Ligand SMILES: Nc1ncnc2c1ncn2[C@@H]1O[C@H](COP(=O)(O)OP(=O)(O)OP(=O)(O)O)[C@@H](O)[C@H]1O
């Protein structure tokens with residue numbers, strides 16, 4: 384637990400020194416503006432909730448992909464990974480603390496988006512199902528943190544995966560129902576979207592903004608949490624694989 | 639009653655092999671970095687590991703610090719096996735890898751030390767006092783709150799040293815700790831090692847600088863091609879340094895042929911620019927050579943200390959120093 388707090392403290396220091404790690408937060412107002420403009424042009428005020436949620440979810444995913452995905456690799460490049468291995472504290476809680484800070488910071492995107500809508504478009508988003516919204520948002524943050532851990536390890540283990548890192552944004556905006564609800568997508572994509580936690584998150588969050596009653600909330604939340612758990616387990620396993628591999632192959636540093 | 643203390647470092651028949659080639663498919667021949675190393679470092683000793691590039695010094699340090707797994711043999715730190723008891727090893731050992739990397743450039747020196755200290759289980763007041771004391775000790779008090787990325791190499795090296803000591807380790811592994819230090823800093827460093835010795839800490843220090851090894855160590859192990867060739871006292875080193883001195887000068891050919899027959903003159907070679915190098919194999923011969931040269935009217939004469947490579951060649955024979963890939 385203490386190691387987790389060290390991770391949080393360290394990541395806060397780093398973020399303060401390099402706000403560029405949260406680049407996607409700067410893009411949020413632009414995206415919100417675009418979506419709201421489209422909405423107004425189409426004269427569909429009922430979609431305001433969609434237009435405000437989408438930039439937030441996009442930022443959440445993008446920041447996890449770029450910033451969390453590089454956490455371990457950056458240590459390796461910096462030559463600090465070896466020293467981290469040689470220290471009594473364990474790596475998993477340290478990494479968890481760092482990811483928690485990054486993901487929490489990226490949740491700020493939703494606040495940004497909300498205020499852009501309010502100030503520039505005079506659109507006030509109301510949340511009819513506040514409880515559902517808060518719980519879904521927390522579960523989304525948790526799931527994102529778990530899957531960010533998976534990314535951090537995958538990008539070290541499979542160096543070629545880094546090449547796809549930049550390309551992993553948009554496909555997941557689609558599969559995660561971030562911009563367009565997955566129910567609008569062709570049916571054959573269903574098996575894929577079902578295992579992407581973002582699709583459950585985005586549907587839940589949108590429903591929470593919709594006055595109509597939220598259907599099957601318990602079940603959908605459970606699926607989201609199970610997907611988070613799967614990500615967390617996979618992330619922990621991959622991290623130990625990373626550590627085992629670097630210790631046996633001796634490729635902790637780039638020579 | 640005498641308490642039996644385990645040696646700080648105990649290494650037996652240690653091997654480390656790296657897979658050769660690059661990529662997954664192109665498996666080249668295996669590369670042996672450590673080839674049956676036996677080494678004992680007593681508690682409280684300052685032990686040098688002296689060897690040329692690629693000798694296996696860093697590999698040995700990495701294995702001792704649990705960062706790398708051995709391929710065979712056994713290594714213990716303060717009685718704890720580095721493979722099966724990593725937790726105990728990690729709490730009792732500090733490591734300093736040389737070079738500019740390995741610190742968080744965006745953070746200040748103080749923040750760096752606080753981070754690593756926290757990972758060693760320190761917190762609160764204890765952490766702050768330890769960090770302040772270390773900053774003082776390595777002479778960085780005035781720059782403590784500057785970002786490390788703005789530091790010179792030598793200053794970074796001091797932060798590295800402080801970082802290695804932040805866990806109050808009984809064993810400190812220093813891998814080429816003086817690279818990048820100016821002579822003044824290197825002198826401070828020698829004083830620091832003296833203090834560590836006085837505190838009864840064990841220090842294992844790698845270097846390819848014979849003079850440094852001779853000045854700071856209690857004993858020096860000579861390593862090459864993954865094998866320990868010998869463990870010597872610093873006296874032996876200083877004797878070699880004077881015995882195998884070399885003399886360079888522009889010398890007329892007939893004088894060269896006369897001088898090369900002098901007892902104690904080893905190999906003599908003349909380079910393309912006409913300079914001749916005499917390597918001596920006995921103490922005092924260098925001085926005698928210089929005298930003869932000056933008497934013969936040769937005035938630009940330089941003497942220099944032998945390189946580690948030359949000493950290895952003299953002491954351990956011809957194949958001592960094949961450049962390894
Ligand atoms: N990760 C690795 N993969 C493959 N070979 C390696 C690896 N690390 C070291 N080696 C090889 O092992 C041998 C010993 O290397 P090591 O770094 O231990 O030498 P060293 O004595 O520290 O040298 P230097 O004085 O240059 O630091 C070298 O030949 C090196 O090429």
Ligand SMILES: [Mg+2]
Nearest residue numbers: 695696697813
């Ligand atoms: Mg080395």
